Amino acid sequence: MIVRSMSALIARDLRLAIRHGGESLMPLIFLFSVIILIPLGVGPGPNLLAAIAPGMIWVAALLASLLALENLFRPDLDDGTLEQWWVGQCPAGALVVARLFSHWLITAVPVIVFAPLAAQMLYLPAEALPVLVLSLLIGTPILSLVGGLAAALTLGTNRGSVLLSILVFPLIVPVLIFATGAVSAAADGMSARAHLGLLGALLILAITLVPLATSAALRLNIE
Amino acid sequence: MTRMLEAHQATFARNGEAVFTAVDLALDAGQALIVLGPNGCGKTTLLRMLAGILRPWQGKVIRHCQPAFLGHLPAFKGDLSCRENLAFQRRFHGGTGLDENRALARVGLAGLGLRPARTLSAGQKRRLGLAGLLVAPRPLWLLDEPYASLDDVGCELVDRLLSDHLSEGGAVALSAHQRKPVIDVDLVRLELAAAEVVS
């Protein structure tokens, strides 16, 4: 029953995303704008670019994830589909997970797929590529979870977007540190295990706590 | 008689103040409850609370079966077609009711299955909402102003759906302004009063 409701929600979200087309291309456009503009800004030196590549790709992934947050719950609040989450048999926390999963599929997966290409454009050593992809795979779900929480907290306000960034920024500091730390370590030929392990621990923590807090915040906001 | 819904001294507060005076009610299978009261006395809030969307501020609400709530908002996606919206509702609520086309025909929207829901008129949107009740049948219906923006034929349709639902052992709680349900079953009346502002 729970799985059925969740999959129904994910299927509908993806269908809507495909129907809106342009929006789902935004993360990629964003990633490549950053990747193309950075060398123009800091100069084409391979050493410098390779050093900042992990951070740049990660910041691009972060901003791409942030872009779509404003509309994570708001359209559902406006058309009344959000309040139905509390009428069905499926616990709202599970539906939050489903919604965040589609957010992740739409905003993060394209970035993960094209990250190796972007990394090559910034001269990141090839040894670091698997770690980059792995760090994105573990880290971007945390971005979606934390971003979703911030979106839920600000849902009842009318100046959500400014607040959203203020709320997200402190909470994702650890993700950024461990993820870019992993990639830098791999690029320097060191083991990235410790970083990735900590990132995984953060993911587990986020996945257990955030849906609860998010559904509590959503519920307060639809009252 | 199976009990479907109970409320004990339940009330809801906004900004720290009770919206309406505490409500006691019990609804059995086959019963229909109509919530009456002037504008702004909290009818919508009460129904949303009975549906489980709002948590009672004081008292409690017990639902013995799965409710369906139909409010002012359409509760479907304008960019999806009518049929897609109904298919979603069926899966989401785990429904085993009429198939989408039959449900659309039943509410007088036959042939509009492929139209995006946003292109429907206000009355047609209400009808689509009713079709949602048919594709995913739930024993307890909570309907907020089901007659709003419907024409005479539409209002009769609501009456017919209500009668069928009640005779199949369902229960209904609804709010209504001008038109009251014209059905065989006796309506339980609940007069809702806005709460006094107390210090």
Next chain:
Amino acid sequence: MIWKTIKVNFHRLGSPPTFYRLAEVLAPWLWGGFAVCAAIGLYQALYVVPPDYQQSDSFRILYIHVPSAWQAMAGYVVMTILAVIALVWRIRTVEIMAMAGAPIGAAFTFICLATGSLWGRPMWGTWWAWDARLTSMLVLLFIYLGIMGLYAAFEDRRKGARVACILILVGIVNIPIIHFSVEWWTTLHQGATIRLFSGESTLHESMMPPLVWMTIAVKLMFGAALLDRARNDLLDQDRRKGWVQSRLGETA
């Protein structure tokens, strides 16, 4: 029995007029205590304690810097406790108190950062360093600002307070993680990190008393400001209610 008495008293405290009266009586005492402690502390800090042999007089800013840093963190813990009570028992006055803590905590965080920056300029020749403690404090400031912003953004103050209380709880889980990650990050990125307080643990005995006085003073001030802010917020929210009207009638 005892539990019940506590519960009843707790709920009585939750009633706005009772809370208002209590805060009104308590706050002046806290302010008074703050004034006395701060006077003693500042006098000792500025006149009694001898100048440091390395830092001469500039180390005296420590007596503002360290107590504010402690209070910035302690204030958050107080807010967390209040937020838990507010969310579990839904007591309005406690929600208001939790919210009243945020601007005070933010102010202490800001004082800590500003005094640290002023101190850092002559000591390490820079206003800002990406040190673990500095960065964590900056992040804490943003969390405080987020709580304030969230509370202010809601039309329904009660709803805003409850949503912001959730954020407080999220923050308390995150602050240790943030601190730990930032610490790790600085050891990774900076070969020779400036060890900020390397000499602090060997603080000379004569330097201790003013620090204790100032810490107590700052704690009392936090309490006093918390009560005053909560009282004003309550008065503002309830301005149309009977109990405020009758109080105003009394004093007018």
